[in-house]
Amino acid sequence: xxxxxxTPSNKVTEKGKYVELRxxxxxxxxxxxxxxxxxxxxxxxxxYFQGTGAADDSGLPNDRFFAVRPEGSVSxxxxxxxxxxxxxxxxxxxxxxxxxPQHFGDGTxxxxx
Amino acid sequence: xxxxxxxxxALNIQEGKTATLTCNYTNYSPAYLQWYRQDxxxxxxxxxxxxxxxxxxxxxxxxxxxxxxxxxxxxxITASQPADSATYLCAVNSGGYxxxxxxxxxxxxxxx
Numbered sequence: 393x394x395x396x397x398x399t400p401s402n403k404v405t406e407k408g409k410y411v412e413l414r415x416x417x418x419x420x421x422x423x424x425x426x427x428x429x430x431x432x433x434x435x436x437x438x439x440y441f442q443g444t445g446a447a448d449d450s451g452l453p454n455d456r457f458f459a460v461r462p463e464g465s466v467s468x469x470x471x472x473x474x475x476x477x478x479x480x481x482x483x484x485x486x487x488x489x490x491x492x493p494q495h496f497g498d499g500t501x502x503x504x505x
Numbered sequence: 506x507x508x509x510x511x512x513x514x515a516l517n518i519q520e521g522k523t524a525t526l527t528c529n530y531t532n533y534s535p536a537y538l539q540w541y542r543q544d545x546x547x548x549x550x551x552x553x554x555x556x557x558x559x560x561x562x563x564x565x566x567x568x569x570x571x572x573x574x575x576x577x578x579x580x581x582i583t584a585s586q587p588a589d590s591a592t593y594l595c596a597v598n599s600g601g602y603x604x605x606x607x608x609x610x611x612x613x614x615x616x617x
Contacts, residue, residue, distance in 0.1 A: 396548070423603065434509075434594050434607030435549065448604055483548050490603030491537055496548030 394418070396497035398484050404503045407476060413469040413500045417486030424467050425494060426459055427483040435483050441467060442490065474504045507532040509597050509608040517614045518585055526580040526611045528595030535598035538571055539605065540580050543592045549607075552593075553580075585615045 397416040405411055417424050422443055427435035437451040441461045449459070456474075461467040471478055481501050485494035510529045518524050528538070537556045541549035555562045555571045555578070562569050568581040582589050592610040599606035 427607075432609065434596075434609050437599075437604060437606060440603050442603070448601060450600070450604075485548070490601070491598065493539065493551040493554055494549075494605075495551065496541075498546070498548045 396484055396486055396495050398482075398497035398500050400500055401498065402501045402503075404505065405474060406505050407474060409474050411471050411474060411502065413471075413482050413484075413502070415467045415469070415484030415486075415497060417465065417467070417484070418495055419465075421486035421488055421495070422464070423487045423489055423492070423494075424461060425485040425487075426467070426469050427485065429481045429483055429499070438469070440490075471502075476504045478502060479504045507599070507606070509533075509595060509606060511593075511595055511608040512611040513609070515612040515614060517616060520585060520587060520615055520617050522585055524582040524585050524589070524613055524615070526593050526595075526613065528578040528580070528597075528608055530576050530597050533576070533597050533599055533606075534573075536602060537598045538569075538578050539596040540567075540569055540578075541594040541596060541607075543594055543610065549594055582613075585613075587615045587617050589613065590615050 424441040426438040429435045440448040444464045456472045459469045481499040483499045485496045487494045508531045539554045540552045543549045570579045594610045595608040596605040
């Protein structure tokens with residue numbers, strides 16, 4: 393079956409703009425994660441959804457970052473008033489449940505000019 | 506403070522040899538630990554998960570050990586091949602049952 397799909401694969405925008413990054417998880421996976429990865433680093437946890445609710449958003453760096461998963465499937469990560477420091481690869485992963493192996497998409501490479 | 510350390514230097518080994526990668530963690534009490542492979546421009550790919558009550562796990566040419574006393578996991582690739590060249594990430598269960606924290610990864614290069 394299809395894996396985790398992330399769109400767009402690349403996004404270039406200007407400082408101060410608003411961006412939305414989309415994640416389509418594997419069908420039937422109840423757990424969904426967002427991570428941010430900078431060059432030479434491992435993925436950094438942002439937020440975890442179990443179903444429709446954000447069960448753990450402790451990794452969101454500030455209130456400019458917000459994520460939703462209204463129907464328990466597709467998720468959108470939203471970043472307001474983007475800053476150059478937000479430039480990174482944003483990865484989405486899904487799993488059958490907490491503590492299960494995570495299946496990652498190939499990420500959205502976000503560049504803030 | 507909490508830390509996850511992986512071999513910071515790249516690891517170069519000859520084809521056919523066994524590669525051993527190290528993951529050390531401090532100030533975590535993980536219920537499980539995972540290893541992932543990441544190729545350039547791609548997302549991580551899950552390889553193995555080992556739980557706190559397991560000492561060792563194997564899958565084909567891969568073996569992982571988990572020593573909760575030493576706070577260390579070792580990841581072995583036997584009979585290594587050039588296609589095994591990639592970055593390998595250790596992920597430690599770090600909060601609740603769902604959260605993992607990744608190490609910075611070890612870049613493995615298998616030389617033909």
